[in-house]
Amino acid sequence: MEEYKKRLCLTLVETGALFFDRGLILKDGRPTPYFVDLGKFCTGRLLLEMGSFFAEMLVTRSLIDKIDIIVGPSYKGSAIASATATALFQYHGHDLLFDYDRKEAKKHGEGSSSAAFFVNNTFFDGCRIFIVDDVVTSMDTKYEFLEKIDGESRSRDIHVQIVGLGIGVDREQTTAVYDKRGQVDLDKKGSNPISEFTSKMGIPFFSVAGIREIVEYLYDQKIPLLISGERRVMDKVTKKEFDEYLQIYGRG
Secondary structure (H helix, E strand, C coil): CCHHHHHHHHHHHHHCCEEEEEEEECCCCCEEEEEECHHHCCCHHHHHHHHHHHHHHHHHCCCHHHCCEEEECCCHHHHHHHHHHHHHHHHHCCCCEEEEEEEEEECCHHHCCCCEEECCCCCCCCEEEEEEEEEECCCHHHHHHHHHHHHHHHHCCCCEEEEEEEEEEECCECCCCECCCCCECCCCCCCCHHHHHHHHHCCCEEEEEEHHHHHHHHHHCCCCEEECCEEECCCHHHHHHHHHHHHHHECC
C-alpha cells in the first residue's frame, strides 16, 4: 500500500471518520456495518491532510498535467476541491484553479448577466476539469453534478472537458435493488455503478483508496478504531461481518 493511503487509513481512525456500529443505514435504505464521514476532517491541519491524499493520488497517477481546474460539489466536495488545490501547490508546486457549485444559480452582482452556478467563475473554453468528492455508493449525485457543469458550459457557450472523477473512499458496492413498492430488497446485489458511469459518461473513475484495502490494512496492522463507540483493535467477528457484507453488496 502506498504511503499516502496508509496516512489516509491512520487519519480516518484518528478522527473517527471511519467507524463500525450496529443499526447503521445508508441513504438508499440498505444496512451497513460501517460508515465513512469525511466531514470529521474539520480542522485546518486535517483539511490540508485530506487535500494531500487527493494531491498524491493525482500526481502518482500522472493526472496532474491533464487538469486545469479542481471542482467539487457542495458541500463536502467544495472543501475537498479547495484543500486539493492548496496541497498541490504546497507539496508539489502545481498551482491549479478550483471551484465549487451553488445550490441555486446566482443572479445578482457578477451573476447578473447569466445564471452562474459556480462560485469562483473559473470555467473557460477548453478547460479540463477534474471532479473530487468524499465517498461513493451509487453515482446518482455525480450524474446530477455533471448536468450542472453541462448547464454552466452551455449558458456561457464554452466547451469543457471532464478528465476524471476522484473519490476519497470508494465503498466498492453495487446499487440497491428495490421491489415493486419501492422498498429496498435486502440481500440482493444490484449493478456496478462505477462501470455503468464510466461506460455511459466516458469519464475515468479514481479513488484515493477502496474500503477493502483500508479495512485490510487496519485489521492486519492491528490499529485501533471506533467499534460500537469503543476504540479498539478490530476483532475477527467484526472483520467477518464486514467481509460478508461485501459478499452480498460489494462489487466484484
